[in-house]
Amino acid sequence: MNGLIQVRGMLGIVDPEERGVHEVNEVSHLLDHRAWGGFTRIDRSSLAQDASVGDSDLVFLGCLAQINQRTESRGSFGMIHGSVLGGSSSLFDGLHNSSTFDEVKAYAEAILNLDGSFSFILTSNHGVIVGRDCMGGKPLYLGRKGPVKAISSEMKPLRRMGLEVEHFAPGRVHLLEQKKDIFKFTSKDLVQKKKDSMSFSKKEGFRDLDGGELLDQLELSVTRRVGTAKRIAIAFSGGVDSSLIAFIAKKHTRVVGIAVGAESSIDQLEAKGYAELIGIDLIQVQPTMKEVQQLREQIRNLAEVTTLMDESIALGFHLAAKASRNAGCDKMFVGQLADELFGGYARYVRAHCSGTNDVLEMMATDVMNAAEHNFERDEKASSPFVDLEIPYASLGIVEYGLLCPTNRKFDCSTGIGKVILRKAAITAGLPERVALRSKKAIQYSSGLLKILSKLG
Numbered sequence: 001m002n003g004l005i006q007v008r009g010m011l012g013i014v015d016p017e018e019r020g021v022h023e024v025n026e027v028s029h030l031l032d033h034r035a036w037g038g039f040t041r042i043d044r045s046s047l048a049q050d051a052s053v054g055d056s057d058l059v060f061l062g063c064l065a066q067i068n069q070r071t072e073s074r075g076s077f078g079m080i081h082g083s084v085l086g087g088s089s090s091l092f093d094g095l096h097n098s099s100t101f102d103e104v105k106a107y108a109e110a111i112l113n114l115d116g117s118f119s120f121i122l123t124s125n126h127g128v129i130v131g132r133d134c135m136g137g138k139p140l141y142l143g144r145k146g147p148v149k150a151i152s153s154e155m156k157p158l159r160r161m162g163l164e165v166e167h168f169a170p171g172r173v174h175l176l177e178q179k180k181d182i183f184k185f186t187s188k189d190l191v192q193k194k195k196d197s198m199s200f201s202k203k204e205g206f207r208d209l210d211g212g213e214l215l216d217q218l219e220l221s222v223t224r225r226v227g228t229a230k231r232i233a234i235a236f237s238g239g240v241d242s243s244l245i246a247f248i249a250k251k252h253t254r255v256v257g258i259a260v261g262a263e264s265s266i267d268q269l270e271a272k273g274y275a276e277l278i279g280i281d282l283i284q285v286q287p288t289m290k291e292v293q294q295l296r297e298q299i300r301n302l303a304e305v306t307t308l309m310d311e312s313i314a315l316g317f318h319l320a321a322k323a324s325r326n327a328g329c330d331k332m333f334v335g336q337l338a339d340e341l342f343g344g345y346a347r348y349v350r351a352h353c354s355g356t357n358d359v360l361e362m363m364a365t366d367v368m369n370a371a372e373h374n375f376e377r378d379e380k381a382s383s384p385f386v387d388l389e390i391p392y393a394s395l396g397i398v399e400y401g402l403l404c405p406t407n408r409k410f411d412c413s414t415g416i417g418k419v420i421l422r423k424a425a426i427t428a429g430l431p432e433r434v435a436l437r438s439k440k441a442i443q444y445s446s447g448l449l450k451i452l453s454k455l456g
Contacts, residue, residue, distance in 0.1 A: 078122025136371025211424025
């Protein structure tokens with residue numbers, strides 16, 4: 001991307017009264033864990049010559065992935081946390097250069113149709129523009145106080161500057177100074193777009209009976225996210241979600257599974273056998289109660305969580321990410337969102353099989369809330385060690401899942417969910433023992449919630 005610097009986290013502030021910009025330097029250490037290669041900075045003096053920012057003072061601070069990564073910000077107009085997949089990054093140049101608001105809106109909509117996990121901040125002819133992909137794979141928060149407006153990949157810097165902090169919703173492109181949304185996506189937009197695709201027709205309804213189209217979408221998503229990586233890690237439990245990703249990924253790169261859990265937990269007892277079945281290496285991480293106790297405060301601060309449930313999940317991600325890094329991987333793939341899309345939670349099965357009519361609406365709401373409830377916590381917990389990849393959050397898979405009818409997701413005779421995903425796994429060649437396996441949520445199957453509960 002010519003005008004955008006790729007970063008692992010960012011902090012940006014716009015201040016018309018030129019007060020408080022100096023505070024960016026004072027709070028930058030709160031993002032040190034993301035800045036593997038140090039920081040890069042964009043301010044008025046380094047902006048591209050055609051950048052228009054009015055009279056406001058501004059600073060964008062970015063966390064670099066490598067020491068030898070591009071650090072010269074002169075001529076840049078913004079930063080992007082994450083990556084765009086399967087689309088043209090030139091759309092960001094168009095957003096930056098647009099002369100009319102109609103053009104800005106058109107480019108914003110096109111960017112939100114791109115696959116990938118990303119958030120960005122850039123200058124334009126209309127002011128500073130901030131945006132986040134439709135599924136919210138990378139965290140982003142908005143801070144305000146009087147004339148000061150700021151964004152950050154974490155809440156800590158904004159709070160330290162005394163700003164009022166709010167969640168920046170996925171699928172949103174926003175003019176920062178004007179407090180004005182340029183474009184917003186919703187789950188209804190995604191469903192409507194998918195209704196013209198292969199899997200659905202007004203005459204025949206939903207046509208993917210064996211999960212073949214879903215498998216094609218997963219192949220595309222995983223392949224894009226693997227990219228040129230010679231080795232990746234996957235948070236592995238032996239369930240169909242992570243196993244199918246690993247099974248696909250191993251065709252393109254070397255895969256190592258990371259199983260985290262107490263010594264006698266279900267995940268630890270069964271993960272090795274399932275890893276052998278699908279042909280991947282496995283690293284088992286078994287934290288003791290003493291180690292968990294020592295990590296608690298760090299995890300709460302890093303993942304910015306307060307509940308015991310969130311703490312236990314964040315702990316698992318943190319330990320898996322650390323093991324991934326130690327194994328030479330800087331990407332960790334996860335199976336998040338498969339449950340919300342395809343009916344993996346018991347409450348969905350109960351609702352559907354008891355005749356509840358709003359189960360699809362319930363699931364769609366959970367899909368669109370996944371960023372705030374799950375992705376942000378998991379990404380922050382993993383951020384010191386790896387970049388998190390969420391293949392099920394690919395737009396094609398999300399659109400497919402939102403449109404997939406309940407009779408393709410649930411089997412009330414057996415009480416299982418994710419039927420179409422299991423069919424896709426079998427079509428892919430995954431052993432039926434893995435594809436049909438029922439599994440508890442990670443906080444239970446890993447035993448981490450139990451350890452934390454004992455610590456009080």
